[in-house]
Amino acid sequence: MAGMRRPVAVIIGMMGAGKTRVGKEVAQMMQLPFADADNEIEHDAGMKIPEYFERYGEPEFRKLESDVVLDMLEDFDGIFSLGGGAPMTPSIQQGLAEYIADGGKVVYLMADPKEAMERANRGGGRPMLNGDANERWKKLYKERDPVFRRVANVQVRTHGQTPQVAARKLMEMIDQRIVHVTGFTIEPYDVCIGEGVMSQLAQVLGDEPAKVALIHTQPVQRHSDRARTLLRQSGYDVHDIVIPDAEAGKTIEVANGIWQRLGEEGFTRSDAIVGLGGGAATDLAGFVAATWMRGIRYVNCPTSLLAMVDASTGGKTGINTPQGKNLVGSFYTPAGVLADMGALASLPNDIFIEGLGEVAKSGFIMDPEILRMLEDHADELRSFDGSTFLDSDLKDVVAELIERTVTVKAYHVSADLKEAGLREFLNYGHTLGHAIEKLEHFRWRHGNAVAVGCVYAAELSHLLGYIDQDLVDYHRSLLGSLGLPTSWNNGSWDDVLALMHRDKKARGNKLRFVILGSLGHPIHLEDPPADAVEEAFRRIQR
Numbered sequence: 001m002a003g004m005r006r007p008v009a010v011i012i013g014m015m016g017a018g019k020t021r022v023g024k025e026v027a028q029m030m031q032l033p034f035a036d037a038d039n040e041i042e043h044d045a046g047m048k049i050p051e052y053f054e055r056y057g058e059p060e061f062r063k064l065e066s067d068v069v070l071d072m073l074e075d076f077d078g079i080f081s082l083g084g085g086a087p088m089t090p091s092i093q094q095g096l097a098e099y100i101a102d103g104g105k106v107v108y109l110m111a112d113p114k115e116a117m118e119r120a121n122r123g124g125g126r127p128m129l130n131g132d133a134n135e136r137w138k139k140l141y142k143e144r145d146p147v148f149r150r151v152a153n154v155q156v157r158t159h160g161q162t163p164q165v166a167a168r169k170l171m172e173m174i175d176q177r178i179v180h181v182t183g184f185t186i187e188p189y190d191v192c193i194g195e196g197v198m199s200q201l202a203q204v205l206g207d208e209p210a211k212v213a214l215i216h217t218q219p220v221q222r223h224s225d226r227a228r229t230l231l232r233q234s235g236y237d238v239h240d241i242v243i244p245d246a247e248a249g250k251t252i253e254v255a256n257g258i259w260q261r262l263g264e265e266g267f268t269r270s271d272a273i274v275g276l277g278g279g280a281a282t283d284l285a286g287f288v289a290a291t292w293m294r295g296i297r298y299v300n301c302p303t304s305l306l307a308m309v310d311a312s313t314g315g316k317t318g319i320n321t322p323q324g325k326n327l328v329g330s331f332y333t334p335a336g337v338l339a340d341m342g343a344l345a346s347l348p349n350d351i352f353i354e355g356l357g358e359v360a361k362s363g364f365i366m367d368p369e370i371l372r373m374l375e376d377h378a379d380e381l382r383s384f385d386g387s388t389f390l391d392s393d394l395k396d397v398v399a400e401l402i403e404r405t406v407t408v409k410a411y412h413v414s415a416d417l418k419e420a421g422l423r424e425f426l427n428y429g430h431t432l433g434h435a436i437e438k439l440e441h442f443r444w445r446h447g448n449a450v451a452v453g454c455v456y457a458a459e460l461s462h463l464l465g466y467i468d469q470d471l472v473d474y475h476r477s478l479l480g481s482l483g484l485p486t487s488w489n490n491g492s493w494d495d496v497l498a499l500m501h502r503d504k505k506a507r508g509n510k511l512r513f514v515i516l517g518s519l520g521h522p523i524h525l526e527d528p529p530a531d532a533v534e535e536a537f538r539r540i541q542r
């Protein structure tokens, strides 16, 4: 039945861009069939395209092309390359938009115009280039390039690359998962998830910045080396800024040191920042980007699981103060997020597991499929080993968990960037979680503290009659099976309570929490009874 199959990717681009050559190469690498729309048309028409053009003219050709392309979009499951002019036809544009909405990848293959023009002129037989071929090509490029950019959801630059290198790049891009973040007050951006996606850094930064401050920590040196090389190859003047690791980097002193460097090194409003590392590094880099000259462009390259699923997306940037976690900051949206799963190869097991705390949180508040996946793969996830990860079956599971968790995040952020209500649901588990982190002098990892905080919030939900004991037990058993902590007994209630009053959800002297009305349905809890708030704490101490 039509509609059951769809292409793995559709390649569009100018005549001579190498769509067929590169497309065939990709198909071979991925062991998929390849189809070229022009061949399919010639097959249907029973004649060569130039002959069809001559006999029936361009409008008839475009009609036939549209029929063939729309059929293939619903009944072909390989790599499909379109003729240069196909994406200009409104019915094909509509078909491609539906295909993208259904999760498809429309790849704009961007070759060097000079190379593409030469290739297109070689061999002749292109009716659209009749007359002065170079002039025709340039004119068509001017018309088509903006349309191609609009209809594609993936862009691959192949300037000066061999078809094999271009194909590998394209394959990485096809394999990637993309979550789109948009909203009323948000400049839309994509979170790209997959191995190798860091190679899109220059594309996301754009042409405007001349200088790029690459802010990272020392443990991710190998990934920052790669980013620096990519940036230099693309012609940026790269300024390497190494910050103290983890929470030690989220301080006003560190931010001040970077402001000084940006000033001394002449960073202007058109320059940019790349934040690379765990969530602490991306929070700090975002904060510097938000404040330097009141805001410059920044791109996040998260390298920990937690930063990939949560910290790098959504625009909450900030630093800690001696009084608490993230007390100073701003909502400032990145231009893009490149979650390169290749970085997970160097991630220690305990830091991977910590990230699962935020993944589970997203399951509890919205996406039960996340919880099912965590249950089904608890043993493999718990034994995560970066050195074998990229070649293991776990990679696809983790890619899907990242995509689903980022989708939960994007849903809340898109509707409520500045956290007027809905976005607060992402804070499930954080009221107690942040207090634990502070009382443990940040030696407890964020995701671990959030895991305990989720059990606390579940206990509170149960005490107030919203959920039954089974769901509280489920929190403990699921989080425990992943190697996450579910209890904490290292601080006094008075200290915890004082810190929870400093939580950003509190209003005046009233506590506010996010609890569960039922699984997947969080609710706000305003000014709850003091005895329930304390009793829930007693229950997580056991």
Ligand SMILES: NC(=O)c1ccc[n+]([C@@H]2O[C@H](COP(=O)([O-])OP(=O)(O)OC[C@H]3O[C@@H](n4cnc5c(N)ncnc54)[C@H](O)[C@@H]3O)[C@@H](O)[C@H]2O)c1
Pocket: 217, 218, 219, 220, 245, 246, 247, 250, 277, 278, 279, 280, 281, 283, 303, 304, 305, 306, 307, 310, 311, 312, 313, 314, 315, 316, 317, 326, 343, 344, 345, 346, 347, 348, 351, 354, 355, 445, 446, 447
């Ligand atoms: N802005 C937000 O919306 C948001 C959301 C969630 C968490 N956060 C913040 O994120 C931080 C927690 O993030 P985190 O868990 O990534 O902690 P982290 O940034 O402290 O990183 C944990 C450790 O792992 C190292 N690391 C990271 N990637 C690595 C890799 N690929 N290989 C080897 N080592 C690697 C880091 O250098 C660090 O030592 C907290 O500060 C938290 O408040 C922010």
Ligand SMILES: O=C(O)C(=O)C[C@@H](O)[C@H](O)[C@H](O)COP(=O)(O)O
Pocket: 310, 314, 316, 325, 326, 358, 419, 423, 424, 426, 427, 430, 504
């Ligand atoms: O994006 C959000 O909104 C969140 O609350 C996500 C949290 O997982 C994250 O830890 C965030 O940094 C917490 O923010 P805070 O406002 O409670 O400091």
